[in-house]
Amino acid sequence: METVLLGFVLMLSIFLGFELISKVPATLHTPLMSGANAISGITVVGALTLAGGEMGEWATWLGAAAVFFATINVVGGYMVTDRMLGMFKKKDEPEARV
Amino acid sequence: MSPELIGAVYILSAILFVYGLKLLSSPATAVRGNQLSSLGMLVAVVVTLGSREIIDFRWIAVAAVLGTIVGAVAAQRVAMTGMPEMVALFNGSGGIASLLVGWAALDMGGATDAELPQTTFTIVTILISILIGGVTFSGSIIAWGKLSETMPSRAISLPGQQFISLLLLVAMIGCGAMMVAQPETWNSTLIYVVIVLSLILGVMAVIPIGGADMPVVISLLNSYSGLAACAAGLAINNTILIVAGSLVGAAGIILTNIMCKAMNRSLSHVLFSGFTAAKTAT
Structure with a gap:
């Protein structure tokens, strides 16, 4: 039963993802890609439960390494996106206000 | 924290991700969208750290601090x-x-x-x-x-x-x-x-x-x-x-x-x- 529910969640998120991104202007392609990439760092949550849980030693090590890499993805991803958007905003501010 | 509460907070962070992505796809609101999405991530991480499953924080702390430093420095320098x-x-x-x-x-x-x-x-x-x-x-x-x-x-x-x-x-x-x-x-x-x-x-x-x-x-x-x-x-x-x-x-x-x-x-x-x-x- 659990598996079926998870399948439904998967299906609905896929439809949602398609709906969200359908009308994006070309200038936002790279920031959007980078922002979405930062979200995929959500693996950090899974890595946390493995690194801190009562698992075998090996699983803990792997979990800790996963926390490290996923944190790079999350922190770096959001910061890079913010920098890109900052530049974008300055350049287009007068137009954006109209 | 109980699994139910964590699940509820996960729903909140999923809402933030969805809304963040939506705002990111329009120039006027993109910066705010990115902030909302990162807030969603923060909420998800904090509530996970509070779960009962996690009992040992040493390796998490080391790995997270190192990852943050590497990610932040790389993002600033590029x-x-x-x-x-x-x-x-x-x-x-x-x-x-x-x-x-x-x-x-x-x-x-x-x-x-x-x-x-x-x-x-x-x-x-x-x-x-x-x-x-x-x-x-x-x-x-x-x-x-x-x-x-x-x-x-x-x-x-x-x-x-x-x-x-x-x-x-x-x-x-x-x-x-x-x-x-x-x-x-x-x-x-x-x-x-x-x-x-x-x-x-x-x-x-x-x-x-x-x-x-x-x-x-x-x-x-x-x-x-x-x-x-x-x-x-x-x-x-x-x-x-x-x-x-x-x-x-x-x-x-x-x-x-x-x-x-x-x-x-x-x-x-x-x-x-x-x-x-x-x-x-x-």
Whole structure:
């Protein structure tokens, strides 16, 4: 039963993802890609439960390494996106206000 | 914190991700969208740290601090022109994280005898997260190499590339089938084979594509890293990983398609450009 529910969640998120991104202007392609990439760092949550849980030693090590890499993805991803958007905003501010 | 409360907070962070992505796709609200999405991530991480499952914070603290430093320094130092490469590297680290989560999930059943033997479903999702995570990682590294010109950016085609890729995939499915059939005998050894094969497959997938098409490839790999996170979520039964992962997976695919249209190329043309070039050469 659990598996079926998870399948439904998967299906609905896929439809949602398609709906969200359908009308994006070309200038936002790279920031959007980078922002979405930062979200995929959500693996950090899974890595946390493995690194801190009562698992075998090996699983803990792997979990800790996963926390490290996923944190790079999350922190770096959001910061890079913010920098890109900052530049974008300055350049287009007068137009954006109209 | 009780699992129910954590689940409720996960719903909140999923809402923040969805709303953040929506705002990110319009110029006037993009900055706010990114902030909302990062708030969602923060909420998810904080509430996970509060869960009862987590009892030891030492390694988490070390790994998280190191990861934050590396990510922040890299994001600050990179030149504006080097952004796509940087995104490729971040994406690669997300991919390897999913691979490691899958690997750790495979091990955690073997470590504690009290746990039930792993079900076929769990092993299959673990294998998928390792496969997609590995392909994302090595593919992203190759994409980074081509963009930063640490390696030749032209399309490189090896003889019989399609055949090799197919063989790799078949070998991987074979290993997977053996692991599902006899987890006790094969899990500990074949897992290394699967990891190595998936890394090689990632190289094989990106190497025949020319440097000019790399932004599209990075977008596609971004979608893969979302799917890898989703598979890892299925393996360890974590809903927020499934929701956020599949959201990124779907958004990434549609964004890839939009980028292809903007560059006036078809997705299949980009993906198989190396193969067709090899065909015309022979």
